[in-house]
Structure formats: C-alpha cells, structure tokens
Amino acid sequence: MTEEVRVRFAPAPTGHLHIGNIRTCLFNWLFARRYNGKVILRIEDTDVARSLDEACDTIVDDLRWIGLDWDEGYAVGGRYGPYRQSERLDLYRKYAEELISRGNAYFCFCTPEELEEERKAFLAKGRMPRYSGKCRNLTGDDVARLSLERTPVVRFRVPQDTVVLDDMIKGEISFDSSGIGDFVIMRSDGFPMYNFAVVVDDAEMKVTHIIRGDEHISNTPRQIMLYEALGFPVPKFGHVAMILGTDKTKLSKRHGATSLSYYREAGYLPEAIVNCLALLGWTPGDTREIMSLQQVAAEFGLDRVSKSPSVFDPKKLDWFNSQYIRACNPDRLLDMALPYLGGLGISEDVSAHGEGRERLKKIVVSVQDSITNLSEIPKEIRFFFGDIVEAYDESAKKWIEGPTAQPALDGFIEVFSNSCDTGFGVEEIQAGLKTVIGSVGVGARKVLMPIRAALTGRTKGPELHVIMEILGRERSIKRAFAALQEARGNHDGATSL
Ligand code: GLU
Helix, strand or coil: CCCCCEEEECCCCCCCCEHHHHHHHHHHHHHHHHCCCEEEECECCCCCCCCCHHHHHHHHHHHHHHCCCCCEECCCECCCCCCEHHHCHHHHHHHHHHHHHCCCEEEECCCHHHHHHHHHHHHHCCCCCCCCCCCCCCCHHHHHHHHHHCCCEEEECCCCCEEEEEECCCEEEEEEHHHCCCCEEECCCCCECHHHHHHHHHHHCCCCEEEEEHHHCCCHHHHHHHHHHHCCCCCEEEEECCEECCCCCECCHHHCCCEHHHHHHCCCCHHHHHHHHHCCCECCCCCCCCCCHHHHHHHCCHHHECCCCEECCHHHHHHHHHHHHHHCCHHHHHHHHHHHCHHHCCCHHHHHCHHHHHHHHHHHHHCHHHCCCHHHHHHHHHHHCCCCCCCCCHHHHHHHHCCCHHHHHHHHHHHHHHCCCCCCCHHHHHHHHHHHHHHHCCCHHHHHHHHHHHHHCCCCCCCHHHHHHHHCHHHHHHHHHHHHHHHHHHHHHHHHC
16 A cells, blocks of 8 residues: 555544444554554544543543554544544534535525424325425525524535445445435534534544444445545545344344443453454454454455454353463463452452462462453352361262262371371372372272362362362361361261161
8 A cells, every 4th residue: 555544443432332343443453553554543522412531531441451552643642633523613614614615515494393394295205304405595695584593504415426435345335316315514503413524534634544334334425425525535435344143133232241341340351352353354364263463463454354244252252261361371360360359358468479479370370271251260269268168069068978078088188197298299299199099999080079079169170289289288188177077977967867
C-alpha cells in the first residue's frame, strides 16, 4: 500500500466494550499494524443522552487492558482533535452550512406529527416510508418565516444515482439511491446525525480504511454520497460479517455474557480473548489456533476474512484461556491470581514477597493445568489453607468411610512419621507413598484415594505428592489422623449397630 493506512476505533460511550466491538477494534488494529499504519480512537457520543467522562474512561481502560493501543485520539491526543464528537459541533455546523450553500442540503421544518403522517401514507400505499421532500424547495423567504416558528433540522439532498460500494470484504455492492429519502444530517439541537458526523470526522482525520460490522452496510451509500458532496476522497470500506451465538442467531445478551467486563472479572486473559476473537472471522489459512497478537498482525489481511457470520462459542474461549493459563510463567500467574484470593485470608505481606509468596506460587501452579479461568482458583486451592480439612465432600466421604481407608491412613501415618529424619521433598514423598501402597497390598488407587480424600477433602486435584510437599509433613500427618478418626468413628458406629 502506498498511502499511509489510517484506521479508527469509533465506539459510543455506552458502557463496557462487548465481544462485537472488540472484534471490530481488533481487526482495525491488526490491519493498521500489518500495514504500518495508524490507529485513531474517536468517541462517538452525539447519540448518547449524557456522555460521561467515566464512560469514555471505561473504553480507554478496556482497550488498554485487552492490549489494543492507538496512535492518535482520545486520551492520547493528536493533530486532528478533539477526538470526542460532542466537542466537534462547530465543525459539523461548518460543513452543514457548506452543503446548504451549495444546494446539497436544506432546512426542513416538518414536525414529528407531519412526518408520522407521511410515514403512514407511504405504508398505506404499500411503499417503504421515506421523507417526501416537502421542504426541498423552500425559498429563502419561506425559511426566514418558518424559522420564527421553530428550529429546523438540516437534510441532505440525496442525488438520484447508483452508489457502488467496492467492499474490501464483501465485494461490489450497488445501491439505488431512489430508495433513500433525504435524510437528516443535523438535528434541531445542533447535534449531527451519525452518518454525517462520521463522514466529517473520518475525512478530517484522514481515515483511509473503515473496517466495521456489516450492520452498518445500509449506512454506507449515505456516507459515500456525503463524501462526494463534500468533495472528500472516499475511504475504502470493509464490512465484517456479524457474530452469532451458538444457536446461530445474532450474538446478544440472550447468549450470556458478551461484555468484556464479565470476562475480565472472571479471570480470562487478554491474550486469550484477542486470540479467540481474531479467529472469529479471520483464518491464518491453516489449522493454527494459538497465535499471539503479533503473529496475527504479521499475517492479517482482509482477504482471509470471511464473508459469512462466525459463531462465538464461550467454550472455545474457555479452551483458549486454559491454554494461555497453562503457558503462563509462575510469577505472572500468581500476580494475576492474587486479586481473586481475597477470601482465603492471605495477608498482602505474605503474598507479595518472601517465603509466603513462594509457597503461594507453588499452590497456584499446582492447579494451573486444571482451571479455565482465574476466578476458579480460590475454590481449587482452598484446601491448602488452615491446619485441617474443614469438610469432606461427598465423594471424599465415601473413600474415608470405605474399607481401605483405615489401613491406608494407618500405613501413611506410620511411614511418614517414621521417616522424620529424611527430607519431605517430592522424591522422598513418592518413595514413601510406594511403601504405603506395598504394605497395604490392595492396589494403588484404593490406598491413594482415601489419603487424597483425607488430605484435601476432595477426590480431584493436583498430584498427591505435590499436595503433600506443599502441605508439609506435619500438616499431612495431622490431616491423615483426623480422617482416620473419622473413619474409625464410622467403622465403630457401623459395628455397634
Ligand atoms: N459509533 C459507531 C458504532 O459503534 C461506529 C460506526 C462506524 O464505524 O462507522 O457502531
């Protein structure tokens, strides 16, 4: 590409970004990075009743967290600012006046009631409703007179034409403008309508490529006509097919969580989310799935973006997330896990450094391969804390009450109490467990399961020797004793009946 590529993120400040607009931002970002272009962040807040700074900051925070940066725009500045539409009203007014003076736009004084009547009349005739053009030919005198009564809107005078969109993803699409009535570009309150503001801004900010969801495709002929009327070069458009839920209907809240904030709070990693979303509509052309943002950016192109919708499956995101969690280095994993561990009573001091941190790291690493998100960690590691196991779950209880619990726990206590002078590292523990298995003589599983149940209160979890090493000798034996008593109690109870 010879000209500098300039793309934009153009979210409205209506809350956290959701899966759909992150994917749009991502594709723009990938396209810009692939072609050494620039990314602009513009806040589209003219439709929003009250646009709060807080809402804009939410967008900035979401984008930064997910790892998509921008070169110009809101919060970073640049030569084409301000980057919030509500601060650019003079500019829209200026261009609207220009269009009016050239006869490409005109004032319209129709009331909502009149427009509603027109609409009904069109429908009654079985035609698509559109503006009739009633105010198209008002004279200067008419305008002056009507202006005393009410504030007009500004409408664009739609030329009779065929508009051709050469879409970078969908190919060529022709629109007959006769189906498009003269549309409002400026409201009576001085705010621009979306189609107008977006054209003025994209032109002023020298945006060269507009990549967005295909729900905007019906806006595009309107925008192309505005570019032409304003004498601006028309940028290239690429409309990405929509995202569906697993039931093949348009992704929405009905499908469960679609907001970034949900996934962020639940402990999904930003790189897992962007990896998953990159493959929602784009393919590397082979079977690779795990790809970093940089890898995708090096290969990204709209030629491999699908024309048809793609399905967002939260289970697939779980898979990506678990892969990224597994690949995490222990320190990062611990740092990411810390905010979730509040309920475990770990003091910040302990977790931040020193021996406490090392132990905590081991604990978190012990469940690294079995979790799909970080918020699952506390329930997976709770048993490591405290001296004894607070409660046995149903399956653990069965093993502790089972026939092999007593010999297994007896053997366990004997072997590990008698080996006090040897270490309690993984190798010694494994050797000790082997001895226990040998001495009970009922097979490994029937010995190890009651021991696992005794030490953790559960029947699933990290490998037993890993658990024991973290718990330490004293606590492991203590827990085995407690379970043995439980087993004996049950057993005695059963025989005395
Ligand atoms: N603010 C619009 C949206 O969020 C941007 C549309 C566009 O990219 O032109 O849908």
